[in-house]
Amino acid sequence: MPDRRVPAWRGAALAGAAVALVVALGVLNPPRQDGVSTDRLGPDHGEQVADYLARARDSLTGGDADQHWALVSFTEPLPPEQIPAHSGGMRIAQVLYRISLLRVQTPLVAVPVPEGAGAAVDSAQYAAWLLPRPVDDRSARIVALSAERLRDGCACVVGLVVRGPLEALRNLAAQKSIRAVQTLPADAVADSFAVIPLLPEYRDVVLPGPDDGPVPAP
Template sequence: MPDRRTLPFGRLVLGAAAVALVVFIVLLGVLNPPRKAGVFTDRLGPEQGEQVADYLARARDSLGGMDAAEHWALVSFTEPLVPEQIPPHSAGMRIAQVLYQVPIPRVQTPLVAVPVPAGDAAAIDSAESAAWLLPRSAPDERATRVTALSAARLRSGCACTVGLVLRGPLDCLRKLSSQNGIRAVEALPADAVAGRFGVVPLLPEQLDVIQPGPNDGPVPDQ
């Protein structure tokens, strides 16, 4: 009489095949490890509460290195620019975003980031796009007036450009950082992924500590 504890031959074959499959998958993972994902948690610009001097030093340090790869970088200005001044402040590098914020004394206004295609004309024309990207609704009457005034000034070509996101090599970014009108240039590591990093410019009026400005001033009519 056959021993009932003995596994049938077919089950033995299936078991051996399953073990072989597991071993193959493990070996495949060892021999072909997954590629590291790009940098997804980066940020360009100062942190809330950071000392401006510390950010300026951090931005300078980010431009060190001798690699020839292109890097995403944030350019912050000493004064807001009119749209026609954007190309001379990019040193011919690819402009990916133009950052706008309408300056109104003691009034907080929204920051608007406008993605742009290649070419100086697109960067210059982006102020109109910034006006369209402003919120269509506001929580109160004051915010509604701020939004309407910001849109009107952007469409009039105001000096409201507060930063650029560029793509270029470190040597070009270092040269740009020494140009008149440039307050800071901060670069991300070369493996940073487009669209996977935050951007907040260093505003011209931020001199000591990064913090929200006052919001108790009157909103002009125009």
């Protein structure tokens, strides 16, 4: 039976629950963007993946020593225990989770975490509490399966929001398992920007796949 104890940092997660749900809904129904905004981390709906990768690389240029918010997207989803090794030792602010199902659209959950690698690793257990409320039978089955897999510690980490200097972020971007690191300007304000990761299944263009596949039983 899954451990449903809430971690000590529940208050911080609850404060970010609204953000998590907005992000989750944004992945399922991403808004069409006409231009690039500095209050957003991640690719735009319909953007070519190659264009976003180039844009992310460009965001890492500069010589300042200021702290920057950045989105880290992976080549493949990670299990929670591998989060510290893919953060470059920087402050982790959010962990982004999404289970992958063939031809099924699943919600993205952003879990805000306090400082410390342990909280980031433990965040998978809390991600299940932040899943969006189902609106029909299909979404109820998707949410139930997502919750079960998240509590089991699945390889479902698709991104991190970190904070660090440009040099450290460039070093992180050079890791083999890191697909992209995109930064915001140093004056970006915490909690004032949207986050949409570059999902591993996005290969050519950033568009959601089909949603006509069967939902496995939990």
